[in-house]
Structures are given as C-alpha cells and as structure tokens.
Amino acid sequence: MKKGTATIWLVGVFILFAFCLSGSVGLCQQKPIELTYSTHMPAVNGSTKLAVEWGKEIEKRTNGRVKVTMHVGATLLAADKAYNGVIQGIADVAWVVLGVTKGRFPLTEVLELPLGYRSGDQATKIINEYYKSFKPKEFDNTKVMYLFGQSPVGIHAKKTIRKLDDFKGLKIRTTGAHTQVALALGGTPVGMPVNETYDALSRGVVDATIGGFDALRDFKWAEVVKCSVESTGFGFSSAFGIFMNKDKWNALPPDIQKIIESINEEWSQKEGKVWDDSENAGKEFSRGRGNEVTSLPPEEAKKAAAALQPQVNDYLQRTKKLGLPADEVLNFFMTGLK
Secondary structure, X not given: OOHHHHHHHHHHHHHHHHHHHHOOOHHHOOOOEEEEEEOOOOOOOHHHHHHHHXXXXXXXXXXXXXXXXEEOOOOOOOHHHHHHHHHHOOOOEEEEEHHHOOXXXXXXXXXXXOOOOOXXXXXXXXXHHHHHHHOOHHHOOEEEEEEEEOOOOEEEEOOOOOOHHHHXXXXXXXXXXXXXXXXXOOOEEXXXXXXXXXXXXXXXXXXXXXXXXXXXXXXXXXXXXXXXXXXXXXOOOOEEEEEEEHHHHHHOOHHHHHHHHHHHHHHHHHHHHHHHHHHHHHHXXXXXXXXXXXXXXXXXXXXXXXXXXXHHHHHHHXXXXXXXXXXXXXXXXXHHHO
C-alpha cells in the first residue's frame, strides 16, 4: 500500500471510530436489546393492549436500544407455564396468573380471598403497596415488573342463578384459590386454564366458570353461558403480575433498568383502571347477547360470605405454618379495603 493511500485509510478509520463513539453513524450503533413478552390473553383484551404499549414505551424512552416482541394468546407460553417459562428463559417477560399454581405464591394468595374488593383499581393499588411493604421472597427467582389485581371476579353459569342453593351440584371451572370458592358454594371444582373454558362450557364438561367479566367478550364465554353473578358483598379478585427473567434483567445496563422501573410504576397505576373498563365492556357485551348479569340478593350474599369465611381461616393456618406473616398481611389488606 502506498504511503499516501495508507495515510488516507488511517484517517478514514479514525473518523469512523470517532463517529462510532458519538453514535452518529447508524452502522456503528449497537444492535437493540431484544425482549420477548408472553401473555396468554388475547389481543383484544385491554391488559394485552396495555402490555403492547408498555413495550412501545420502553422502545421510545430507550431511543430504540430495547425492542420488545409480543407473543399473545398463549402462542409462546400457556397460562400455567408462564412463570416457570420466565425462570427458564423461554420468555424474557411474561404476564402471569398467580393463582394457576396454588401454593407457589402462598403469601400473595391473600388477594384471592373473599375480602370484599370493589374494583380492579382498588385491588391493584393494594397489591403493589403490599409488595413494596413486605417484599415476599416467593418472587425472588424473577424480577417483578409490577403486580395487579382484577375487578371482583364473577361466576358465569349456563343456567339462571337466583340464590346460593342454585350453585349446588354445578361443575365449576376454577384455578388456584378459587377452587375453595367453588366448594364453599356447593359446587364441584374442575381445574382448567382459561383458554380451554369455552370448549368445556359448550360441550357440558363444566356447568359454570369462575372468572373475570372481561372473559365474556375476550374469550367469548357470553356465547355459552346464560347468567353471570357478581360477587357483591363478598368480592374476591385474581392476582396477576408481570415478571422478567432475572439474568436478563441483571444484564441490562443500569440506565435502561431505571427507565423500565419508571415505566413499571406508571403502568401499575394504569392496570387497575384498564381491568375495570374491560370488565364493564364484558358485562355490556354479554347483556347485548341477551344474557343476565346480576347479583345475589343481600341475604343470599351474606350466606355466601359466611360460607366463604373458612377460606380466610385456611389461608392464615397454611401461611403461618410456613413461617410467613399471615396476620400482618391480612390486616394490611383489610385496612386498605376500608
């Protein structure tokens, strides 16, 4: 190589290197950090839409340094495989139903007790304050993005429900702590993921299902049930969370971690309202198909609350045996519900 040519080449390399350091040349910019996000919920669900926005907001605030790819409708992980899937790295981030693996999150099962929740916004605020206050070790093998609670869950049946006795003998699809609800109401619990419920109802495998009113629209339950009963007076919720693989989180640059944690704080506040809106939309959708959305009469609701009280006592006994602060946590939630 001639001396003049070599000099020009070295100058070019130096300039290119300088541009790379400043990030001025797209060619020199680092490849984006890619995150896979799994949810079993369908694309139409309000919480799924919020998850998509979460990913886009991260991409925006990191100036494209992070890219989030969504996998909806259990295309990557089924609901009951989501938490382990995050630990194993099958998905970097996942939307998890805590109740599908009963006993896995013993202290946090408090959210699924019939304590009289009135809204998803209320349940979400309480569970996030609980996490900040108690930092339960049951989540130590993942990085918690944020937790949230559903609007008071309902019971959706293929027949009309007017009183507590109408639940007797029904095969009721359940998950997690809601198994005890089905038993207390006089039904027979049938454990089953939410994605399989429509077929089970349509084929008569189950007579009813416990779940959110959003599923009447999002999972098309309104096509195969006749009556949905609100849990007025004994409202119980479902606990959910967004979790990230711990190694993936630890590998992120500190500034990106800070950005994501800031977004998590904002999104946790949005989640409860999204659930309430989705629940109301589900109720209206079902009514539009001629189905009934109702509540038990006050006296029947009191009977239901009394029948469900042993579930609270069972929670206290089980968690105390594990050396967990059951009384303190229950009092924390009861205070938050006042």
